[in-house]
Amino acid sequence: MKLMQPGTELDGFTIEDCIHSGSMAHIYRVRYSRGAPDPGFPMVMKVPRMTAGDSAENIVSFEVEHQILQTVTGNHVPRFVAAGDLQRVPYLAMEYVQGQTLQHWLDQPQSPAPAELARLGVAVALAAHSLHEQNTVHLDLKPANVLMRPDGTAVLLDFGLSCNALYPDLLAEQLRKAVGSPAWMAPEQVVGIRGDPRSDIFSIGVMLYQLATGELPFGAPATTGGLRQRLWMDPLPPRKLQPQLPPWLQEVILRCLEPEAARRYPSAAHLALDLRNPEQVTVTGRGLRTEGTGLATHLKRWLRAAGMAYQPSPLPARQIAEVPIVMVALPHEDITDATLYSLRQAAARSLGTRPGARLACVTVISPGASDTAGDATSETSVHRHHLARLQQWAQPLALPGRQSSCHVLESGDVAAALVSFAVGNRVNVLVLGAATHGLKMQRLLATVPVRVAMAAPCTVILVKQALPFELLRQAEPDEPGAR
Known part of the structure; x- marks a missing residue:
């Protein structure tokens, strides 16, 4: 395919200029011809080279890219606009990304x-x-x-x-x-x-x-x-x-x-x-x-x-699902042994026997937690204190070959901080304690667990606290003479 000149019209597009000429394709800046609606973003057209001396790989690659661009979505790929007929002029029109x-x-x-x-x-x-x-x-x-x-x-x-x-x-x-x-x-x-x-x-x-x-x-x-x-x-x-x-x-x-x-x-x-x-x-x-x-x-x-x-x-999506990032949110205060035990059990079940799964332990402290005067309560000391608590809690979950990390976040909005961490780090499973309020009260109050469950982009597991010895005590019959 010879270089197209500025002003050339093709399938409702007007060629502006060639911005790249490579071994496999030419790329042109284009716009819709007069009368067409504005797409809301600049566009380029990719036209494969198909002269007698060019490799067959060029046309196969064009077919592959045509297929892929119509399949994938999101902010990390250019938006697909249109494609040309292989029998006439093959091309791919897509978003022109600035950067x-x-x-x-x-x-x-x-x-x-x-x-x-x-x-x-x-x-x-x-x-x-x-x-x-x-x-x-x-x-x-x-x-x-x-x-x-x-x-x-x-x-x-x-x-x-x-x-x-x-x-x-x-x-x-x-x-x-x-x-x-x-x-x-x-x-x-x-x-x-x-x-x-x-x-x-x-x-x-x-x-x-x-x-x-x-x-x-x-x-x-x-x-x-x-x-x-x-x-x-x-x-x-x-x-x-x-x-x-x-x-x-x-x-x-x-x-x-x-x-x-x-x-x-x-x-x-x-x-x-x-x-x-x-x-x-x-x-x-x-x-x-x-x-x-x-x-x-x-x-x-x-x-x-x-x-x-x-x-x-196996399928890429299935393969990465087998190595999830499991995030556990632990309160930094007013936390009972029952809650700590229950969260650890839930995390262990979520991690399963998959050594490739990764554990991320997170706690959120208020921005004023490190404002108290004195070196002992400096920001670094406060963070280290909470980090040490997270590491101690996670120690029983350590397995050879399994990675884990601990993170102390500062925010006045605990739910928003947890959701932001989950989104930014592509967390697959988020484990946190259920609210201690009754169900009727939770309908009236937007508790942290409810807000997280509504906004998180992943599976959310809400854990009710329970200690094993309390369950055993309930199951055991009364001993003679215990009354």
């Missing part, structure tokens, strides 16, 4: 500070998680395909290599080879497995590594042999290239880059929660080392990878 791609940060003379890097990582992880909840895996995440809005949220672009588990995978059926951008491709993609949401987590790890060090962790391989090396090789630790990088950040990045998908973060929401709370990240030897992995380790991995056969993963 800058991650490439803007890579082009700066200095790497982003850890806090800024974490902020960018959170935005990308939440955008990817939104796709995974809709059974879609992007499979081509790279700086040029991630756009940051002015409000700090991320928008993912270019779904030509994506996979939606509910639709036929055209790329896998027609090309039968590894497709993606080599520098950011996950190991399982190299051996032809598509559809695992943890592949996107690997790509996010590559981008975080690149933002932190200015280098690509595996270079830009051009051969299949070069690509396969990531099945057994670790990149140089980021702290060897940037010694000032904090260990917690290296821990997060290298966990994303694990060759085996099962050793990465189980969901992008888990990754975002760690990036938001660096003080809660458990730093292992992975985060502390400054030298590369030894030859013996790589040799063992190479032998294992030689016969490795990745198995197709």
